[in-house]
Amino acid sequence: MWARWFGSILVFGSCFPLVLPASDSPLIQTLQIRGTRRAVEIETRAGEPFDETRIDRDVHRLWATGWFDDIRVESSQSAEGVQLIFTLVERPRLYLRRIEFKPTRERLKPDLQKGEAVNPVLAKKVAAELRRQLVEQGFADARVEAKIKPVGLRQADLDLRVERGRAYHVREVRFSGPSGLRSKELQGALRFTRPRRLLPGLGRLWHGWWLHEPFSEQRVQADLERLRSLYFSGGYFDARVEIGALTIIDGKATVTFDVDSGRHYYLEHVEVVGAGPTKEILPQPQGAFSAKKLCQCLLEARREAEKRGAPDFSAELQLKPLPARAWVLPGIKPTDQQSPDRRAVGSPSADLTAKLKTGPAYRIGRIEFSGHHAVSDATLRRALLLREGDLFDQERLRRSLARLSRIGFLEPVTTSDVHTELAPDEHRANLKIRVKENRxxxxxxxxxxxxxxxxxxxxxxxxxxxxxxxxxxxxxxxxxxxxxxxxxxxxxxxxxxxxxxxxxxxxxxxxxxxxxxxxxxxxxxxxxxxxxxxxxxxxxxxxxxxxxxxxQDSARPSGISVPALWRTIEREDNQVNIGGTGVLNCEEPKPSWxxxxxxxxxxxxxxxxxxxxxxxxx
Incomplete structure (x- = not known):
């Protein structure tokens, strides 16, 4: 008999080795899990070869749940195979009584409700989420510490100590390099970092009243993607946009984007393949890239996939360069010549192909609600437009969440409150919807x-x-x-x-x-x-x-971000080389009026x- 113990020792990353007699991966004859009634998921299976690495992963996964104070694995070997026993010591279950902030003036809203089971792992997740929210608000040095304090019979208070630190804002956004676009266009593409003037200034006496956005790395990265999408939608397929200098003085950040627009391309042919019949999109006059028409086609394809119950939808843009036009007319400089469609002779052109991929259709398996204590499950289900066995239509799911939000005693419910578990083998989608009641x-x-x-x-x-x-x-x-x-x-x-x-x-x-x-x-x-x-x-x-x-009975779906790649063929070995070039962001249009x-x-x-x-x- 030999064994491994995991408890406080596991925290330091050390454990006792498990030594088996020399053999070539004996089969696991029996597998037992003792000490808990919880439904635990492990990789180790009876009838499969004994794998110590897999057992290590199982132990770490069980320990990460925060449910157990001790984990012990025992194994013995006989002529029939290995007998494996997981012995788990459950941590006493504590239920949340109240949340206390220090300092008490904090108005953060953790995603917890009174009466919910709490453990140290959950407390760390709550602290990490609150810190993420503070960083998004511009408090880059924020610290949040969570501590569970047992009180009474199987109850506990969650103490959250919050140190916001200094608030950082964006003072100015600059652009350096050959941009190819006007500064007004570049500033208009910014959503998360652009300062906004609320009141005009009075010359040198007063510069006006400005609203400065919070500064965070995530917000800068989001606007970086928007700038790259702006250049790609304008036909600058070789454009390079990177974060250049970043200067922070007295909590005010100046962000500089390094921009190189590259060459402006014309499109000869645009097609969408992979979702039903091939669709061709006619270029705009003079071969300009019509990003709006392409986005409409992609968003429509996603809506059709959602109606069919296919949650997995992806798109990719591939560009193929075409030979440049290089004929010369007598007595005229090549740079002054124009092709019959008014394009400059020698200007680069390309073909664009949008490749769509959709996964299999899923049906609704189970729909479960959590967080409700007074209202019945039947009342919540009547508000849904989806039933078990229906196709997993995400548009109907969003409408269902909007209907739940219209119930007078529930707080607004969004897609972030829905946890979807996909079972690929059965093509089933199990939904867990979290709600919060108003007392x-x-x-x-x-x-x-x-x-x-x-x-x-x-x-x-x-x-x-x-x-x-x-x-x-x-x-x-x-x-x-x-x-x-x-x-x-x-x-x-x-x-x-x-x-x-x-x-x-x-x-x-x-x-x-x-x-x-x-x-x-x-x-x-x-x-x-x-x-x-x-x-x-x-x-x-x-x-x-x-x-x-x-x-208001339907929430606006999120947009899609489509990567774009260059596709070139080398003549010597006839190999296809694909390299990254940009991204195209497509957003759902706002309803008219x-x-x-x-x-x-x-x-x-x-x-x-x-x-x-x-x-x-x-």
Missing amino acids: GRWSLWGPLGPASVSGPPGFMVGVRLPPLGQGPAELSTYYATFALLASPWPWLSLLASAPRVRWQTLVAFERPYLPGQSWQSGFLLTPQLGWGTVAGYGLTHALQAVQITAG MWLRTAGSEAANVAASWFLPAMLRH
């Missing part, structure tokens, strides 16, 4: 002018009911609402500052609008409103119709918030 809500309103004109002040608070019942009678989907309204006596209503007031109270049961249960939700039950109850029901459903019309749709939706929200005080006042 209650309150609002305070008051007049902007005389009370007789703009209405009296008031206060309203709503508390979620306990998780009892199901269907339309599920109490956790209701708010117990209490409203208090102060109004002057009728004979003093014309005075703006009446000294004596009377109070009106309202106690009601409210069920906010629930997608999937439209006619069974969106109402306020109280006899004090009279006909206003029916009017409020109609207003709520009209507001939902306005939001759907405004496009989006500003008007948003304004209409916001106006409807204001009308809905005004409705209850107006009903009480009358």
Whole structure:
């Protein structure tokens, strides 16, 4: 019998060696996992050859979960093979009671909820994520330390000590080298580092009011990719854009991009292959590169792949140079000649081929929710447009998340809250959706002018009911609402500052609008409103119709970044050489008249918030 122990020794990277009798990889006859009921995943399998390296990886993987205080591997060998036993000692499970920040003024939002199981590994991940958020905000020297403090019976507090350090901002962005484009075009391509002027200056007296973006390496890299995409979309396929000088003085950074535009290319032929029939895209006049048409084609191909349930979609651009035009007309300099299509003779040209690849179609396996404590799983599932067994349509998934965000007692749900597990063998996609509930809500309103004109002040608070019942009678989907309204006596209503007031109270049961249960939700039950109850029901459903019309039932998908490569053929050995050249970023277009749709939706929200005080006042 021989064994290996992993515990505190593993932290220092040392362990006892496992010595087996000399043999050529004996087979594992039996494999046992003791000491836990958790579903653990290991590479070692019974019936496969004994591999100590694989066992090492399994032990490190189990230790990295943070679930165990000790891991012991025992093995013995007989004529039939090796008997292997993993003995695990579970770490006591602790559940989060509260999160405490030091200093207490911190307003960061860790992705944890009360009652969630916590362990040291999870605490380190939370600290790393909070530090990443601070770095994105310009605090490059930020430090976050997480410590779990056990309190009470199987409960723990998470102490987060935050040191932000100095805040860094971008003072100026410069460009050096033969850019080939105007500085205004280059500045317009920047999104994460370009300073923005909010108010104009007064000559030398005042330089104006500027908004300086936070400085971080990730933000600079993001704008670097946008500049490379700008040059590629403009036909500068040989352009070189790199980060040059970086100067930081008193927390203000000056970023310099080294730019060499290279030659401007014309395109003879553009085609898209790999997703159905080959599509040809006609170049613009004079052979200019039409990046907009190509992006439309690529985005449309991705949408078609999503509808077919294929989550794996990739694209690659390949450029093939063509011989330059070099004829000479008598008496005219070559640099002054033009081809019949008005291109300069000798200008470089190329063919572009977009190669698309789509993976197999997947169907929805399981849909699981986490983070909800009061609302039932059935209520959340009714809001989804996807069901188990349906094709994994990511557009319908985004619409489903938008519908979940419209539920009145949930915080907004985005694609970052969805964890997708793909099972390639079964072509199944298992979804785990994380939600966060709101425990209650309150609002305070008051007049902007005389009370007789703009209405009296008031206060309203709503508390979620306990998780009892199901269907339309599920109490956790209701708010117990209490409203208090102060109004002057009728004979003093014309005075703006009446000294004596009377109070009106309202106690009601409210069920906010629930997608999937439209006619069974969106109402306020109280006899004090009279006909206003029916009017409020109609207003709520009209507001939902306005939001759907405004496009708020679907989240805008992210764009795609397509790498571009040169493809050349050497004549001697006829080998194909492919080298990197640039990138093309394609973003989903914004819906037409989006500003008007948003304004209409916001106006409807204001009308809905005004409705209850107006009903009480009358």
